[in-house]
Amino acid sequence: MKKCLFLPALLLLLTLPAYAAFSDSAAAAVLVHADGGEVLYAHDEQTPLPMASTTKLMTALVVLERCRLSAEVCVDERAVGAEGSSMYLRSGELLSVEELLCGLLLASGNDAALALAYHVSDSVEDFCTLMNEKAAELGMENTHYVNPNGLHEPDHYTTALDLSRLMAACLQNPDFCRITACTQLTAAGRTLQNHNRLLSRCEGVFSGKTGYTKAAGRCLVTACERGGLRLICVTLNDRSDWADHAALYEAAYGDYELFSVDACSVQASLPLLGGEESTLPLAPRAGLRLCIRRGSPIEKRLYLPPFVFAPVSPDRALGRLEVRIEDRSETLPLYAAEQKEQHDALTEIPLCGGTLLPPGGRKMDRGRPRHGRRRHGVTG
Numbered sequence: 001m002k003k004c005l006f007l008p009a010l011l012l013l014l015t016l017p018a019y020a021a022f023s024d025s026a027a028a029a030v031l032v033h034a035d036g037g038e039v040l041y042a043h044d045e046q047t048p049l050p051m052a053s054t055t056k057l058m059t060a061l062v063v064l065e066r067c068r069l070s071a072e073v074c075v076d077e078r079a080v081g082a083e084g085s086s087m088y089l090r091s092g093e094l095l096s097v098e099e100l101l102c103g104l105l106l107a108s109g110n111d112a113a114l115a116l117a118y119h120v121s122d123s124v125e126d127f128c129t130l131m132n133e134k135a136a137e138l139g140m141e142n143t144h145y146v147n148p149n150g151l152h153e154p155d156h157y158t159t160a161l162d163l164s165r166l167m168a169a170c171l172q173n174p175d176f177c178r179i180t181a182c183t184q185l186t187a188a189g190r191t192l193q194n195h196n197r198l199l200s201r202c203e204g205v206f207s208g209k210t211g212y213t214k215a216a217g218r219c220l221v222t223a224c225e226r227g228g229l230r231l232i233c234v235t236l237n238d239r240s241d242w243a244d245h246a247a248l249y250e251a252a253y254g255d256y257e258l259f260s261v262d263a264c265s266v267q268a269s270l271p272l273l274g275g276e277e278s279t280l281p282l283a284p285r286a287g288l289r290l291c292i293r294r295g296s297p298i299e300k301r302l303y304l305p306p307f308v309f310a311p312v313s314p315d316r317a318l319g320r321l322e323v324r325i326e327d328r329s330e331t332l333p334l335y336a337a338e339q340k341e342q343h344d345a346l347t348e349i350p351l352c353g354g355t356l357l358p359p360g361g362r363k364m365d366r367g368r369p370r371h372g373r374r375r376h377g378v379t380g
Helices: 052-066 097-105 110-120 124-137 160-170 174-180 241-255
Strands: 028-033 039-043 072-074 094-096 184-187 190-193 205-213 217-226 229-236 256-261 268-273 279-283 288-293 298-303 319-325 328-336
Touching: 028 160, 028 241, 039 160, 039 241, 052 097, 052 110, 052 124, 052 160, 052 174, 052 205, 052 217, 072 110, 094 097, 097 110, 097 174, 097 184, 097 190, 110 124, 160 205, 160 217, 160 229, 174 205, 217 241, 229 241, 229 256, 241 256, 256 319, 268 319, 288 319, 288 328
Parallel strands: none
Antiparallel strands: 028 039, 028 229, 072 094, 184 190, 205 217, 217 229, 256 288, 268 279, 279 328, 298 319, 319 328
């Protein structure tokens, strides 16, 4: 799975007047760019707080990374009758992992969380070890899990920023996105209603997870996409969570847009000396997806040496594409796009003493891009 890299120091905060419709009733809130991690709005985003059923995002991610959706689960008797919201499982009932995930993510079944935990691990404690290991891997430095469903315990906590990191990782899983995008579906003979009201009430919202306990208050994580720009909003202990998420999205999409550079769209090449081919095509290994203020000036510059000698190492950066947007600068290293057979007798020569010289480079034009019971299966 691709890792999502966050830049916590990079804040592109919206101006306060844009938030007139935001109630600011949340104990903590954050709005981030899902692809790059840029923080667009933050309020006590690193304060540890209870998370209620948003816990189930991590439960789902751990399961999705370890289990086949079609794998059969026999419901452990220890999962039956769990306190709070339920899928109403029966001991010994046979369901698929996918059916239990639907009950977990739509109906917020605490029993589904336990059934999945016992399927993956011998105990809840062992499963929570996996959850905490995954949290550490994602850089969730202020998060700790002691159960898979979010029922309140003093040592079970997270932050709004950590939840945004978790949601970004979840969104990289297509099965997670498919399940959480359903407003209603039928799984294992049960009609499951998604608790996420914003799926039908806020333009572009396509995923999310709700949560509530008396100690945690109303917790909500949602994801929204408009014009290719994916944002994640998190609020903890917010009595006006539906309205606040909608208001934050409206403000953000009014001020920001997506700027992207696809790896396949970068056209560059170098004269190749000593090889069977006279030119060497170059390409980045990844593209750019940046959240930028609308109307920001964009400058793209391509830096290349005058030529390169064969043989060329495939892991050596031969040039770079720089994208400058206001006071930000992003760089895409360029590598040999194709490996050609080259003369073994030739040795690799450093490019101009190992540096990339702008005078020998080529500059691209400025401008903006154009932008025991058998299961019934899942339907919906």
